[in-house]
Amino acid sequence: MNVVLLGSPGAGKGTQAEMLAHRSGFTHVATGDIFRRNVRDGTELGKLAQTYMDRGDLVPDEVTIRMLIQSLESEDGPGGVIFDGFPRNLVQARALDEALAARGEHVEQVILVEVSDEEAVRRLSARWLCSNCGAIYHQVASPPRRQGICDNCGSELYQRADDRPEVVRTRLEGQKPPADMIEHYRGAGKLHVVNGEQSLEQVHEALDEALGIPYAH
Numbered sequence: 001m002n003v004v005l006l007g008s009p010g011a012g013k014g015t016q017a018e019m020l021a022h023r024s025g026f027t028h029v030a031t032g033d034i035f036r037r038n039v040r041d042g043t044e045l046g047k048l049a050q051t052y053m054d055r056g057d058l059v060p061d062e063v064t065i066r067m068l069i070q071s072l073e074s075e076d077g078p079g080g081v082i083f084d085g086f087p088r089n090l091v092q093a094r095a096l097d098e099a100l101a102a103r104g105e106h107v108e109q110v111i112l113v114e115v116s117d118e119e120a121v122r123r124l125s126a127r128w129l130c131s132n133c134g135a136i137y138h139q140v141a142s143p144p145r146r147q148g149i150c151d152n153c154g155s156e157l158y159q160r161a162d163d164r165p166e167v168v169r170t171r172l173e174g175q176k177p178p179a180d181m182i183e184h185y186r187g188a189g190k191l192h193v194v195n196g197e198q199s200l201e202q203v204h205e206a207l208d209e210a211l212g213i214p215y216a217h
């Protein structure tokens with residue numbers, strides 16, 4: 001099953017996608033993570049993407065779609081793929097449909113995780129990530145046991161440069177799921193809307209229910 005997770009920056013897509021990957025065996029494909037890896041490794045793609053990421057803008061579709069297709073070619077997990085952060089617009093949504101069709105597959109379910117701008121800002125400004133395994137923490141709501149250290153793997157935590165308040169505002173203005181993309185999925189009868197302002201577990205439960213997965217506590 002191929003699942004798309006949509007939502008504003010800060011909606012909790014990454015956290016929920018990780019939970020789905022761990023609990024239900026999905027392969028987690030996050031374009032933001034792939035870009036960040038390329039930035040860290042100093043690749044040409046990373047250098048190009050960084051200029052956009054630093055400003056809070058989207059990386060051009062052509063570049064992003066090519067990268068996504070490449071990463072799909074190396075994924076064939078038995079449990080399906082969860083797309084987190086892709087597609088961001090209708091052009092990307094259509095490109096994903098085509099790329100999956102070429103493999104005899106399609107997007108089965110789409111989940112839109114909704115949060116208010118105030119909540120998104122509150123979350124992003126207090127977000128810490130693990131430099132090694134990508135685990136996500138919130139300074140107040142879900143802090144690590146030892147400050148600055150990942151509970152899972154003991155590596156150092158860091159704050160994303162694009163979680164700075166001024167960049168967060170640009171991201172929230174420019175990166176909300178656009179109406180035409182939402183309609184693309186709603187019209188196909190694939191869209192589920194989930195309230196993202198509940199606890200992590202409640203959101204996860206709602207996701208499992210939408211996907212028809214028996215909820216695992």
Ligand code: AMP
Nearest residue numbers: 031032052053057058059064085086088
């Ligand atoms: P994210 O981790 O999903 O918040 O993405 C971090 C940054 O990577 C975004 O602000 C964009 O600059 C870039 N990015 C991630 N996914 C996409 C995408 N599907 N299309 C264009 N840019 C993207």
